[in-house]
Amino acid sequence: MKKFTKNDQGFVCQNCGQTIPPLKTTSRDHCTVCLCSLHVDIHPGDRQNTCCGLLKPIGIEISTKKGYLIIYRCEKCGEKRKNRSAPDDSMEKIIEISVQQK
Numbered sequence: 316m317k318k319f320t321k322n323d324q325g326f327v328c329q330n331c332g333q334t335i336p337p338l339k340t341t342s343r344d345h346c347t348v349c350l351c352s353l354h355v356d357i358h359p360g361d362r363q364n365t366c367c368g369l370l371k372p373i374g375i376e377i378s379t380k381k382g383y384l385i386i387y388r389c390e391k392c393g394e395k396r397k398n399r400s401a402p403d404d405s406m407e408k409i410i411e412i413s414v415q416q417k
Contacts (some may be wrong), residue, residue: 324343345385345398350400350405350412351370352369352398366392367391368389372386374412374416385409386416
């Protein structure tokens with residue numbers, strides 16, 4: 316079974332209202348400003364999850380292979396997920412989340 320579907324579309328963030336452009340290199344799945352996302356995927360890019368809750372960033376992990384990983388918790392169902400940060404993500408927000416998790 317295919318685990319990744321390229322789905323790179325721009326969107327308006329449901330948390331902060333910013334208009335976010337497509338990433339162009341892979342699938343855009345979170346806001347570059349507040350780092351929030353929507354719980355819409357079962358596998359990356361498939362848009363098959365019916366939860367549709369707001370995924371709020373609750374932590375940051377650093378991976379030597381993947382860079383910064385954003386840790387999310389869904390406000391609707393409570394599920395936790397991780398996702399790579401994007402090159403144009405707010406470094407200030409990544410630092411803020413890193414400091415808050417300690």
